Each structure stands twice: as structure tokens, then as C-alpha cells.
Amino acid sequence: MSDTAAQARYEQFVELHRGPDTFIMPNAWDGPSALLFKEVGFKSIATSSAAFAATLGRIDGIHAVSRDTHLDHAALLTSVSGLPINGDFEDGYGKTPDDVRATVDAAVARGLAGIGVEDTTGDPANPIRAFDDAVRRIEAAAAAAHGRIVLTGRTDNFLWGISDLDDTIRRLSAYAEAGADVLYAPNLPDRASISAVIKAVAPKPVNLLVSPQDAATLAELQRLGVRRISLGVDPYTHALAATHAAAAKLAKGDLTALASHLNFGHIIDLIKG
Numbered sequence: 001m002s003d004t005a006a007q008a009r010y011e012q013f014v015e016l017h018r019g020p021d022t023f024i025m026p027n028a029w030d031g032p033s034a035l036l037f038k039e040v041g042f043k044s045i046a047t048s049s050a051a052f053a054a055t056l057g058r059i060d061g062i063h064a065v066s067r068d069t070h071l072d073h074a075a076l077l078t079s080v081s082g083l084p085i086n087g088d089f090e091d092g093y094g095k096t097p098d099d100v101r102a103t104v105d106a107a108v109a110r111g112l113a114g115i116g117v118e119d120t121t122g123d124p125a126n127p128i129r130a131f132d133d134a135v136r137r138i139e140a141a142a143a144a145a146h147g148r149i150v151l152t153g154r155t156d157n158f159l160w161g162i163s164d165l166d167d168t169i170r171r172l173s174a175y176a177e178a179g180a181d182v183l184y185a186p187n188l189p190d191r192a193s194i195s196a197v198i199k200a201v202a203p204k205p206v207n208l209l210v211s212p213q214d215a216a217t218l219a220e221l222q223r224l225g226v227r228r229i230s231l232g233v234d235p236y237t238h239a240l241a242a243t244h245a246a247a248a249k250l251a252k253g254d255l256t257a258l259a260s261h262l263n264f265g266h267i268i269d270l271i272k273g
Contacts, residue, residue: 006111013044013084013113013150017182017205022222024229025207027088029055029236031080035270038081044113046086047074051236060090063122067093067103075110080271084113086150091129092117097140104144104151114150116184117141119171120160127160131167135174142179152207153180158187165193169200176201182228183207191216191224198225 016023027048028034034045050060052073058064067089074087087107092100100117107115119134120127129137138153145151153175157168172183184207188194198206205227210216211234221229249257 006108006113009078009082009084009111009113010149013086014181016044016084017150017227022218022226022229024218024231025086026231026235027051027233028077028081031076032267032270033235033239034077034081034083035267038083039270042083044084044086045077045081046114046230047077047088048233048236049088049090051233054233054236061120061122061127062124063090063093065090067106071106071110074107074112078111078113085111086114086116086152087112088116090118091120091122092137092141094137097136100137101140101144104141104149108144108148112149114152114182115141115145116152116154117180118154118156120156128155128157128162131171131174134171135178138175138178138180145181146179150181151179152182152184153178154184154186156186158185158189163189165196168193169197172197173200176204180204184209184230186232194221194226195224 023043025044025046026037026042027046028037029048029051037045047070049065049070052070053060053065056065070087070089070093074085078085089103089107093103094100104115117138119129121129141151153172155168155171155175157164157171168185172185176183182205183197183201185197186209188197188208194208206225207228207230208221208226209232210229211232246257
């Protein structure tokens with residue numbers, strides 16, 4: 001894949017963040033899911049480290065999936081779809097800031113348009129990195145990312161049950177100052193906290209994780225100032241839920257349980273392009 005094509009995808013991804021409208025960036029877990037998202041009109045796609053780990057029978061966030069394995073996965077989604085791909089790359093896959101910088105360099109080399117680096121440790125007993133360490137890692141990532149790949153700086157406080165909005169805003173503000181292009185805190189509890197984060201890091205764009213249980217509409221989130229929406233594992237669990245429901249019927253002898261409006265020939269046509 002040419003450097004020119006990769007640069008074009010990067011520029012397309014940058015423009016999505018600059019546009020006036022909030023955009024949805026669904027999380028794919030394999031080639032066909034990426035192609036189906038593309039077919040219905042999405043302009044960019046993200047990986048989901050949790051969904052991808054699950055496809056391998058592994059757990060997310062504990063360094064059970066290697067950097068190179070995730071790079072191969074993200075590069076596959078890029079080559080199959082031709083869309084800008086944002087890599088959900090856990091803690092940057094490295095013990096040191098230099099390791100994180102190397103991960104960003106590797107993501108650029110593989111043609112990704114975006115990369116997320118979170119402030120987790122991989123240790124469930126002590127899940128969030130010390131503030132200074134986390135900032136240094138974003139600084140290193142930003143130095144490698146500038147002008148080549150969109151960097152999302154992410155704090156996972158609320159994802160790990162640390163309900164400290166002040167610390168979350170302190171971290172995201174520092175990540176913005178360190179050079180992150182987009183800021184992200186999964187599982188913010190309410191509209192007030194979303195607004196507070198958006199105001200704190202403005203004018204930089206904010207990504208919001210949205211689940212089917214959220215009552216907000218796209219129009220409401222756009223009024224709040226959310227620029228990018230991701231869906232995490234929900235597209236993957238939606239597909240698994242359909243499989244599980246059909247499997248339960250099949251186990252009871254219903255041989256029609258797996259009937260679907262989606263013909264496999266259509267998937268083959270999408271892969272052929």
C-alpha cells in the first residue's frame with residue numbers, strides 16, 4: 001500500500017474531525033464487518049481492542065494481544081476497506097514512552113490513519129498509570145504522530161470504576177497540551193460530565209463512547225459538542241447476540257433458525273470489490 005494512499009486516508013480522517021457534523025466511527029472486528037460498515041456509508045472505522053481480543057479467545061487490557069498482532073489486524077481492515085482506520089491500541093503496547101513512540105511509528109508504517117493510547121497499566125490491581133508517566137507517554141506518541149496519524153489521548157478512569165471527573169479532566173487537558181489530537185474518556189456518566197470534558201479540552205475534538213442503552217440522539221450529542229462517536233464492543237456483541245439466539249433455536253431442532261437476509265455471496269462480492 002503506497003505512502004500516498006496512506007497520507008490520503010490520514011488527511012480524510014483529519015477532515016472528518018474538522019467538519020461541522022458529529023460523525024460515527026463504528027468498531028469492526030474482521031474484514032467482512034469492515035466492508036459492511038463501508039457499504040452503508042461510514043467514512044472511517046475503528047478497531048476495538050476488546051472485540052479483537054475476544055475473537056482470539058483472549059481478554060482485553062492485560063497485554064494478552066501483542067502489538068504486532070493488533071497491527072496486522074488493523075492493517076487488514078485498512079487493506080480490505082480502503083477507509084481510514086483508527087487503531088484502539090490499549091496502552092500503546094510498551095513499558096516506556098519510547099516504546100509507545102515505536103508503536104506509533106509502526107502504526108504509521110502500516111498505513112493506519114489514527115491511533116488511540118490510553119493510560120492503563122495492564123494490571124487490574126492498579127489499572128491507571130500515574131499522571132506524570134501517562135503524560136510522558138502521550139508526549140512521546142504525539143512527537144511521532146504529528147502530521148502523520150491522528151492521535152487520541154484517552155483516560156480510562158470511569159471504565160475502571162474511578163469516578164473522579166476532576167482527575168479525568170486534568171488528565172485529558174494534559175494529554176491535549178502534550179499533543180493529542182482527540183481526547184476520549186469512556187463511560188462518562190452523564191451529559192454534564194460530557195459537557196465539562198468538551199469545554200475543558202476545547203477546541204480539540206472529543207470522542208464519545210455510546211451504547212444502545214444511551215437515551216441521547218445524535219442531534220443532542222452534536223449540540224453538546226461531541227465530534228466523534230465510537231461504539232466499542234457493541235457491534236460485535238450485537239452480531240454474537242443474533243448468533244446466540246439462532247443457536248438456541250437450532251439446538252431445539254429448528255433447522256430454519258439460521259435463515260438470514262444476508263447472503264454469503266454478497267460478502268464474497270464485497271471482498272472482490
